Amino acid sequence: MAAHAKYxxxxxxxxxxxxxxxxxxxxxxxxxxxxxxxxxxxxxxGFIGILLVAVGISLFVEKKxxxxxHSVLPTGKKRFKLSASVILLFxxxxxxxxxxxxxxxLVVSIILIKLIAQNRWMNAVLIGGxxxxxxxxxxxxxxxxxxxxxxxxxx
Amino acid sequence: xxxxxxxxxGLSEVITPSNLFIVLLGSLLGxxxxxxxxxxxxxxxxxxxxxxxxxxxxxxxxxMAGIYYGSMYGGSTTAILMNIPGESSSVxxxxxxxxxxxxxxxxxxxxxAAIGSFSAGIIGLLGLVLFAPFLAxxxxxxxxxxxxxxxxxxxxxLFNLTGYSLRKSILMGLFGFFVSLVGIGMTTGMxxxxxxxxxxxGGFDMVSIIIGLFAxxxxxxxxxxxxxxxxxxxxxxxxxxxxxxxxxxxxxxxxSLLGFFLGIxxxxxxxxxxxxxxxxxxxxxxxxxxxxxxxxxxxxxPESANNATSSGGFIPLLSLGIPASPPLAVLLAALMxxxxxxxxxxxxxxxxxxxxxxxxxxxxxxxxxxxxxxxxGLWAKLTExxxxxxxxxxxxxxxLGAYSVRNSMFDVTVAIIFGILGYLFHKFHWPIIxxxxxxxxxxxxxxxxxxxxxxxxxxxxxxxxxxxxxxxLLLAVVFLVISIFLMKRTKKRLMQETGEKMEFS
Numbered sequence: 001m002a003a004h005a006k007y008x009x010x011x012x013x014x015x016x017x018x019x020x021x022x023x024x025x026x027x028x029x030x031x032x033x034x035x036x037x038x039x040x041x042x043x044x045x046g047f048i049g050i051l052l053v054a055v056g057i058s059l060f061v062e063k064k065x066x067x068x069x070h071s072v073l074p075t076g077k078k079r080f081k082l083s084a085s086v087i088l089l090f091x092x093x094x095x096x097x098x099x100x101x102x103x104x105x106l107v108v109s110i111i112l113i114k115l116i117a118q119n120r121w122m123n124a125v126l127i128g129g130x131x132x133x134x135x136x137x138x139x140x141x142x143x144x145x146x147x148x149x150x151x152x153x154x155x
Numbered sequence: 156x157x158x159x160x161x162x163x164x165g166l167s168e169v170i171t172p173s174n175l176f177i178v179l180l181g182s183l184l185g186x187x188x189x190x191x192x193x194x195x196x197x198x199x200x201x202x203x204x205x206x207x208x209x210x211x212x213x214x215x216x217x218x219m220a221g222i223y224y225g226s227m228y229g230g231s232t233t234a235i236l237m238n239i240p241g242e243s244s245s246v247x248x249x250x251x252x253x254x255x256x257x258x259x260x261x262x263x264x265x266x267x268a269a270i271g272s273f274s275a276g277i278i279g280l281l282g283l284v285l286f287a288p289f290l291a292x293x294x295x296x297x298x299x300x301x302x303x304x305x306x307x308x309x310x311x312x313l314f315n316l317t318g319y320s321l322r323k324s325i326l327m328g329l330f331g332f333f334v335s336l337v338g339i340g341m342t343t344g345m346x347x348x349x350x351x352x353x354x355x356x357g358g359f360d361m362v363s364i365i366i367g368l369f370a371x372x373x374x375x376x377x378x379x380x381x382x383x384x385x386x387x388x389x390x391x392x393x394x395x396x397x398x399x400x401x402x403x404x405x406x407x408x409x410x411s412l413l414g415f416f417l418g419i420x421x422x423x424x425x426x427x428x429x430x431x432x433x434x435x436x437x438x439x440x441x442x443x444x445x446x447x448x449x450x451x452x453x454x455x456x457p458e459s460a461n462n463a464t465s466s467g468g469f470i471p472l473l474s475l476g477i478p479a480s481p482p483l484a485v486l487l488a489a490l491m492x493x494x495x496x497x498x499x500x501x502x503x504x505x506x507x508x509x510x511x512x513x514x515x516x517x518x519x520x521x522x523x524x525x526x527x528x529x530x531x532g533l534w535a536k537l538t539e540x541x542x543x544x545x546x547x548x549x550x551x552x553x554x555l556g557a558y559s560v561r562n563s564m565f566d567v568t569v570a571i572i573f574g575i576l577g578y579l580f581h582k583f584h585w586p587i588i589x590x591x592x593x594x595x596x597x598x599x600x601x602x603x604x605x606x607x608x609x610x611x612x613x614x615x616x617x618x619x620x621x622x623x624x625x626x627x628l629l630l631a632v633v634f635l636v637i638s639i640f641l642m643k644r645t646k647k648r649l650m651q652e653t654g655e656k657m658e659f660s
Contacts, residue, residue: 008583016326019333026348033343038615039608041340041347044601048332055326071582074379081378082578085550089371089571092554093564105555109547116378117543131548135555143209145559 008071009059016056023049084115100150101140106132158288165510169217169518177214178515181221182522188222189229190534191545195242196465196482198369199226202549204362204489205556212493213508217515219489223482224276224519227465228527231268231458232534236261236390244425244461246652247433251446251453259391264454265531266395267403269524271459275411276520279466282415283473283513287502291474294499299606300617304624306600308631309477310592312638319586327580328589334359335597342605354565361488361595363557363566364573368587369481370553371574374546376581390535394528395451403455406436410456414463419471420634424480425464427645432460434648469516473497473509476599481588484595492560 027046034040074082088108095104110128113119119127139145169178188199203222207215234245235252248268255264297305310328337348338358349355395403410432417423417431436456437446446453468479476498478484490497495505502509527534557570580587611617618624 012323012326012583012585016330019330022348023333023336030340030343030345030347033345035342035609036613038613039342039605041343041345043608044332044604045336045347048329048336052326052329052333055322055329059322059326071584073582078379078381082375085375085378085546086571086575089550089554089574090568093567093571097564105551109551112547112550113544116546117541119543127544128547131551135551138206139555139559143206143559145555146562147555147558 009062013056013058013060013062016052016059020049020052020054020056023052025049081115085112088112088115096150097148098150101136101147102132103150105135158284161288161506161510162284162514164507165512165514166517168507168511169514174214174217174511174515175518177210177218178221178519179522179526181218182225182519183526184218185222185225185227186229186232186523186527186530186534187225187537189226190232190537191229191540194226194370194373194549195230196223196226197365197485198373199223199229200482200485200489201362201365202370202552202556204485204492205559207489208492208560212495213511215493216490216495216508216512217519219486220512220516221519221522223465223486224516224523226482227462228269228272228523229534231272232265232531233538235264235268235454236535237538242426243649244429244464246426246649247429247457248454248461250433250652251448251450254447254449255451255454256390258449259389260449260451261390261535262392262531263395263399263451265390266528267399267407267451267455268458269527270395270400271403271407271410271455272462273520273524274407275414275459275462276466276523277517278411278415279463279469280513280517280520282419282467283469283516286419287470287474290470291499291502294475295503297499297623298621299603299610300621301623301627303600303603303607304618304627305475306477306596306603308627309471310589310596312631312635319584323584324586324589327586328593331590331593332597332600334364334590335594336601341598341602354563357561359569359594360557360560360563360566362485362492362560363570364594365481365485365488365591366553366557367570367573367575368577368580368591370549371570372577372581374549374553375574375578377542377546379578390532399451402451406432406452406455407459409435409439410459411463414460415467418464418467418479420637423464423638423641425461426649427641428460428464429457430645430648431641432456466516473501474499476501478592478595481591484591487595 023045027042027049030040030042030045034042073079088111092104092108095108106128109131110124113124113127114121117124140147169175184203185196185199188194188203189196200219200222204219207218210218230242230245231248231252233239234248235256238249238253240246240249252264252268255261337355338346339356340347346356413432413435414425414428417428418425433453433456436450436452437443440446440450440452442450465480465482468483471477471479472483472487476487476496478487487497495501495508553570553574554567557567558564560566577587579585580590607617619628
């Protein structure tokens with residue numbers, strides 16, 4: 001399904017209005033702690049909220065065709081590659097907590113290479129292993145980043 | 156005279172084996188990342204920023220400056236050899252650089268680009284040494300109202316520079332402000348926009364947002380374009396000939412001066428100056444018909460202008476704390492991470508470190524010129540690294556880099572989410588630059604605003620009642636008009652040359 005950017009400005013405008021309203025609400029919540037109407041932590045959230053709503057409305061009601069981007073989101077294999085890569089990154093965040101740096105990075109790098117480069121499994125394992133080792137040297141040995149160790153605490 | 160002494164002092168401190176190694180490493184790392192297709196200076200600095208955090212602040216900053224210069228140089232390699240302009244400011248370089256490469260003169264084009272970048276960098280540095288302390292001295296007279304006006308106006312002018320709709324730019328800037336407000340409020344200490352979640356109380360980490368918007372987004376764009384290693388043109392000769400140098404010397408000088416003097420004005424970006432330089436060279440040439448088919452002046456002028464504008468950007472960054480472009484916004488964030496506050500006080504409070512960093516830039520430029528010409532073959536080889544291998548590496552480094560700043564998995568999630576948002580913004584032509592600049596400057600603008608309001612007991616007219624503030628406002632109107640005129644012209648030129656809309660760099 002090709003998702004045309006037909007409603008791009010309407011969607012953008014609506015999101016801006018929504019964020020603007022949230023900002024105004026936050027300003028309203030913080031107002032009791034303020035010195036006066038323009039001095040305090042509420043002031044900028046209030047101004048920005050009002051501006052977001054105003055610009056959002058103007059974008060929402062803008063006539064179609066005025067500087068429309070005519071972009072199309074990818075479909076088929078490309079969409080799969082894009083979504084799978086992003087999902088894999090989110091999974092990596094979870095895996096690293098439970099299995100630690102080495103196991104999770106190795107698995108994720110192999111799958112990413114298989115997915116993006118479409119190499120043979122053997123090549124993917126070799127390259128994935130190399131990437132994991134180099135990044136281990138950089139982030140853990142040199143930068144001393146304390147990644148979660150997970151269940152493989154010996155790694 | 157005093158500034159020369161400071162610079163000399165900085166130079167004498169930089170010339171130690173460890174500092175020289177750091178500058179060299181930064182320049183080489185920057186070039187390495189810059190030559191990889193699709194990665195520009197901003198992503199190079201963002202991805203490598205966490206790596207520099209183990210260093211002493213001065214060394215970290217020297218390395219960051221080297222990375223910035225190196226990646227700027229690396230960008231011209233892909234533009235010339237593969238016809239891929241990493242950023243819109245490199246488009247004019249492709250117009251004659253790629254035809255020259257196809258004619259077997261890639262080495263000449265790359266060599267002239269390196270010499271142009273070097274001379275522009277040196278002119279930019281001279282300007283920095285002469286103007287930045289003076290400007291910082293003047294800026295000491297600024298109070299919070301003047302700062303607020305200056306930053307707000309600078310942003311408004313920059314919004315006009317994105318190349319996309321002004322309304323979208325403003326909206327993206329406001330969204331950036333909104334993101335910068337998340338966290339602890341500066342007057343009451345109350346959490347803002349945390350919606351009851353403790354992980355939002357600390358606010359968003361700037362580096363994670365930048366890694367997402369520039370590095371992860373770049374990979375997603377590459378996946379969509381199905382980037383395969385494009386065949387590069389073979390390099391036959393690395394060094395430019397005497398004739399090339401003869402033909403280019405005036406173009407380099409003109410490009411450097413034009414890029415620097417226009418570039419220090421607010422509202423003039425590197426894209427504008429590089430196109431202006433290209434058109435100027437074409438106009439002055441005795442053989443204008445050669446342009447677009449392989450005129451060496453068509454590489455020399457724009458490359459010099461591009462680099463001179465970028466170097467000129469250090470003046471408002473260091474003396475006023477205002478970044479003129481996304482890579483400088485990341486550098487501003489880096490300065491803050493190292494505990495420095497860019498602005499007029501920087502030259503007073505951290506004078507030794509600032510002059511050390513400035514001196515290191517001088518050496519970095521020399522390293523780039525001396526090393527990069529013989530290494531052109533190696534850099535060219537790197538452009539052939541398959542995207543299938545490069546993409547997983549960039550993604551993993553982005554995730555691990557985002558984690559390493561605050562050791563927080565929340566920051567990694569933020570980087571991934573902003574990576575997706577960046578892809579969508581790019582897809583539907585929503586400019587990222589106003590978002591980044593407002594996210595970085597948001598806290599400074601808010602503190603200036605609150606201080607101004609406290610000074611005036613809530614009187615908003617304080618911004619027009621004070622003479623300096625009023626003068627800034629009036630000057631801003633003039634710059635905005637000039638900027639709008641030049642912007643329209645550059646937009647038209649970019650459309651003529653590429654047939655598509657691009658976000659300006």
